[in-house]
Amino acid sequence: MATTTTPVPAATPARSGWRALLPSWSARLGIGLGLVGAIGIFGIVGPLLLGDPDAIDNMGRTPPGADHWLGTTQTGQDVLSQLAHATRGSLQIGLAVGIGATVLSALFGVIGAYLGGVVDEGFSLFSNVMLVIPGLPLVIVIAGFVPREQRGWWTLAVVLVITGWAAAARVLRAQTLSLRGRDYVLAARVAGERHWRIVTVEILPNLLPLIASQFVFAVIAAILAEAGLAFLGLGAPNTHTLGSMLYFAQNGFALQYEAWWWFVPPGLVIALFGCGLSLINFSIDEIINPKLRLPKAAGRETGRVADRAAAGPAPAADPDAVLTVRDLDVVYRTAEPVHAVRNVSLTLRRGEILGLAGESGCGKTTLAYAVGRLHRPPAEVSAGSVVFHDRSGTDIDLLALEKEELRAFRWDKLSMVFQGAMNSLNPVISVHEQLEDVLTTHRPGMTAAARRERCAEVLTLVGVDPARLDSFPHELSGGMRQRVMIAMAMLLDPQVMIMDEPTTALDVVVQRGILREIIRLRDELGFAVVFITHDLPLLLELSDHIAVMRDGEIIEYAPAERMYHAPAHPYTRQLLDSFPSLTSERGAFVRGGGTDPEGAPR
Numbered sequence: 001m002a003t004t005t006t007p008v009p010a011a012t013p014a015r016s017g018w019r020a021l022l023p024s025w026s027a028r029l030g031i032g033l034g035l036v037g038a039i040g041i042f043g044i045v046g047p048l049l050l051g052d053p054d055a056i057d058n059m060g061r062t063p064p065g066a067d068h069w070l071g072t073t074q075t076g077q078d079v080l081s082q083l084a085h086a087t088r089g090s091l092q093i094g095l096a097v098g099i100g101a102t103v104l105s106a107l108f109g110v111i112g113a114y115l116g117g118v119v120d121e122g123f124s125l126f127s128n129v130m131l132v133i134p135g136l137p138l139v140i141v142i143a144g145f146v147p148r149e150q151r152g153w154w155t156l157a158v159v160l161v162i163t164g165w166a167a168a169a170r171v172l173r174a175q176t177l178s179l180r181g182r183d184y185v186l187a188a189r190v191a192g193e194r195h196w197r198i199v200t201v202e203i204l205p206n207l208l209p210l211i212a213s214q215f216v217f218a219v220i221a222a223i224l225a226e227a228g229l230a231f232l233g234l235g236a237p238n239t240h241t242l243g244s245m246l247y248f249a250q251n252g253f254a255l256q257y258e259a260w261w262w263f264v265p266p267g268l269v270i271a272l273f274g275c276g277l278s279l280i281n282f283s284i285d286e287i288i289n290p291k292l293r294l295p296k297a298a299g300r301e302t303g304r305v306a307d308r309a310a311a312g313p314a315p316a317a318d319p320d321a322v323l324t325v326r327d328l329d330v331v332y333r334t335a336e337p338v339h340a341v342r343n344v345s346l347t348l349r350r351g352e353i354l355g356l357a358g359e360s361g362c363g364k365t366t367l368a369y370a371v372g373r374l375h376r377p378p379a380e381v382s383a384g385s386v387v388f389h390d391r392s393g394t395d396i397d398l399l400a401l402e403k404e405e406l407r408a409f410r411w412d413k414l415s416m417v418f419q420g421a422m423n424s425l426n427p428v429i430s431v432h433e434q435l436e437d438v439l440t441t442h443r444p445g446m447t448a449a450a451r452r453e454r455c456a457e458v459l460t461l462v463g464v465d466p467a468r469l470d471s472f473p474h475e476l477s478g479g480m481r482q483r484v485m486i487a488m489a490m491l492l493d494p495q496v497m498i499m500d501e502p503t504t505a506l507d508v509v510v511q512r513g514i515l516r517e518i519i520r521l522r523d524e525l526g527f528a529v530v531f532i533t534h535d536l537p538l539l540l541e542l543s544d545h546i547a548v549m550r551d552g553e554i555i556e557y558a559p560a561e562r563m564y565h566a567p568a569h570p571y572t573r574q575l576l577d578s579f580p581s582l583t584s585e586r587g588a589f590v591r592g593g594g595t596d597p598e599g600a601p602r
C-alpha cells in the first residue's frame, strides 16, 4: 500500500525558566507592546523634555511647524508639551482607577463567592445596588459635590473607582462560583489547604485572563470617563489630562477654526492606547492557559496529511476490511515534541472486535482520535494513511476529507464512545433531545415521530427502558448514562465504532453487562469495534484480534486466541502476568518491578 509521508519538522526549541511563562511572540503582541510602550514613555519622559505646557508664546493657534511640532493653542501654548503632560495625567488616572476597580471587584466578586453564605449575599447585594445606580449621573454628582479647588486628579480617580467596579465583580463572582465546585478545588480543600492558598493558587490563576481584561477595560473606561468629565468642566483644575485638552480645544473653538492639531492628537493618543492595551490583552490568555501555548507549526488545522488527497486512497489488501490504518505517525508539537503514535498499521474487518491494549500513556487514545480525525493541535498526523472501505464499495481516505465531508462522515459511518463518556451528556438537556440532535443533524428528512421511534429503539437495544427518554442525565445511574452514550453512537447504524475505555468508571458487574451487550449488538448489527483498554484479560474475552501498544508502537498484533495461549512478545507476557490470577501466584510484573522482562531497563 502506497503511503505518503510528511517529514516531521525539526523540534521547536524548548523555552525554559521564566521565559516559558511569557506568551509566544506574535505580531499583535508586538504592536500592542509597541503602542503602549511608546505612549507610556512619551507620558513619562515627554514632560521632562518638552518644558512648561502653560508657557504662553505670543503666537495664537499656529499650525504645526519647526518651532512648535504640533502647533500652538489659541493662547499660544505648545500643543506637544501639553500633550506630553496630558498623557502623563491621563495614564496616572487610568492606572489608579484600573488598579482600584480591579482590587474592589476581585474583593467583592471572588472573596464573596468563595466564602459563600452571608458574606456572599451581602457583597452581592452591595454590588447589585452599585450596578443599578446610573453611573454617569452619579459621577457628575460626586465630582460636582467636591469643591472645584479641592478637586485633584486623585479625587476623580476615587470617584471613577467607586462607580466602576460593580459590573466586573458580578462577572468574577459567577466565574468563581463555577470554579469553587471544580474537582481540583474540592481536592485542595480535602487536602487541608488554607483558604488563602486555595484562592490564590487554585482559583485566581484561572481568573487571571478575566481579571486582566477587566483591568484593561477599567483603564480605558477611566481615561474615557475622565475625558468626558473634563469635557463637561468637571475635571480637576490645574491638572493636564487628555480630557482637559479636549475641553480647552472645544472652548477655544478649535473645530470651527479648523485647528485640527489641537484636538486630533489627544483623541489619537486615547484611541491608540486603548488599541494597544486590547492587543496585549489577547496574548495574556496564553500566559495563563498552557493549552494555548502552541508552537507556530501546530497552530494551524493539522487534521490532514497535506498531500493525501493527490495520492488517493489505497485499495484494501483484505477484501473484508472496513478500516485500514497504515504507517500512522502522530506527533504532539509541544516545545518538546512527543511522538505519541509511531508507524502503526492495523486492519479492522467487518464485524470484528479489535482490541487495543497497552499501559497508560502508550498512545491508545491518541491513535483512536487520529483515526477519527478528532485530534487537535498540538497533535499532528505527520505520516501514514487511514482508509475507510464503505459498504457501497467506495474507499474513503479519512486524512484527505474536507471539513464538511468529515462532518457528514463522522457518526454516520464511524462513531466513537469517549473515555469517561458518561460525563459527556449535557446535564440540562433530556436524553431524548440529546439523541434527537444527532438525527436532526444527519437525517434532516426524518419526521419527529420517526426520530422518537429510533431513539426509543436504540435505548431498548442497549438495555435502557425507553421510558427514560425524557429523563435528564442526573436521573440516570452511571451505567445507564454509559449505555445512553453507546446508544447515541449506534443511532445512525455506523459501520465502525471506536470505544475508548467505555466502561472504566463502572463496577465489574455493570461493566460485564455492557460488554455482553456490545458483543450481542455486534452479532446482531454487524458493526466493527475498535475497543481500547489497558485491561488485556478483558480484551482476551471480548476481541477477535488484539494489538498491544507500547511507547506509541504496536509491538504485537495477533488473534486473541493465539495471544492468550502463546503471546509472542515478552512485553505482552509481562502485561498478562501483571493481572492477578485466581489459580496462580501473584503476577510476575508486580514481583519483577519496572524492569523489562528481557532484563533491559525501561
Ligand SMILES: Nc1ncnc2c1ncn2[C@@H]1O[C@H](COP(=O)(O)OP(=O)(O)OP(=O)(O)O)[C@@H](O)[C@H]1O
Pocket: 332, 334, 338, 340, 358, 359, 360, 361, 362, 363, 364, 365, 366, 367, 378, 534
Ligand atoms: N496535549 C498533549 N500534549 C503533549 N503530549 C500529549 C498530549 N496529550 C497526550 N500527550 C502524550 O501522548 C502520549 C500518549 O497519550 P495517550 O493519551 O494517547 O495515552 P493512552 O495510552 O490513551 O493513556 P491512558 O490509558 O492513560 O488514557 C503520552 O506520552 C502523553 O503524555
